[in-house]
Amino acid sequence: MTASRARMLHLVVALVATAALVLQTVLVLQGGRVLDETSVPPLGIRLGRLVSYFTIQSNVLVAVTAWQLWRDPARDGRWWRPVRLAALVGITVTGLVHFVLLRPLLDLEGADWLADKLLHMAVPVLAVLAWFLVGPRPRTTWRTAGEALAWPVVWLVWTLVVGALSGWYPYPFLDHREDGGAAGVVVACVGITVLFLGLFAGVVALDRRLRPAPAEPVSPATPAR
Template sequence: MNSKNRKSNTQIFYASITAFFAWFAIIFQFYLTKGSIANFFSYFTILSNLLIALSLTFSIFLPKTKIGEFFSSLSVQTAIALYIFIVALVYNTVLRGILIVTGWRLIADNILHVLNPVLYILYWLRYSEKEKLSWKDGVYWAIFPFFYLIYSLIRGVITNWYPYPFLNVVQIGYKTVLMNVGVMIIVFFIIGLLLIILNNKLKKNNDSQDI
């Protein structure tokens, strides 16, 4: 059996808990949200949490399927770790407090932006099968957020609705928004490179322990 398919009971349990919170937070937030389905799934937070839920569900419980093999890839899992890290970073340093939420919304908010990022990044650190990654992977990982940002701007022109204030061209203008988009892509790439360095260091340490 391939080593990637051998998963300990601890890994399965941890992945199950993480997947549960990801699915729960998405469904619960959807229940609490007033607005269109298209708007709901236009948040990068929701898409990133959905990737966590799908990744763990398929890689743990359906690893031999095409989708399971895709989500079992270290590159894919590292990309998801990058996306959810950016979600936590941007929300907790820039967006938290802009919209005051209380009660159940506050609980859902913190699961999406704090608990799930921590759970998944710890999963990536502990259980992702470490193999060498290159800087090119960081370029590939930046493609999804790039097209997401472009999609958000185009859809915003059509619907006059923007998922985040730093993308709202009506309020802050195209020049500022385009600068924000450029900065975001650079941040994705830089943090992606840091994850590559960390991953390769962890792989080297694991290899040295196996000798």
């Protein structure tokens, strides 16, 4: 696929991810609940909890990297590579974990339902599809994967520590007070870690085998069309 078409696809991803984040933020500002919360905490706490969700962080990474790729579909850089890879794998995990573990817990309507579907379904599908079709590739090595893994590891440790101190966890499968107890949390953490490692390995392997993209050279100085 040509660079001009790559720009258009990255623009779609950027617009959908940004719209989803803005919509969810507006809903939180208005007092909308997230996941299985039944009460509405003060605004400062709501905003702090909003940015604590892995879903939000992964969508932010997708939005930021997609906007950059809209400007330059062949974007590259020493530290840009792990950020881009973290965005790709992180949003994939967001979609998979939501579909398997969180979807049965949700009973949303109206704008809350729309924000949920955009963040957990539309953006993951579009982001993965964009990478598969227009890259950019090759961009991934085992070193890149190791660097990208730092973000979810730090997020998990921080979430467990804050949860133990405050009693609030962004996801029920990380809460030791739920039916599974501490053992259930350990199983969930191990399972998600294995999922991350498998996805990183899969992206590294595909990045080496799929055709380089975009198909035509692009200068970073080339203006968006």
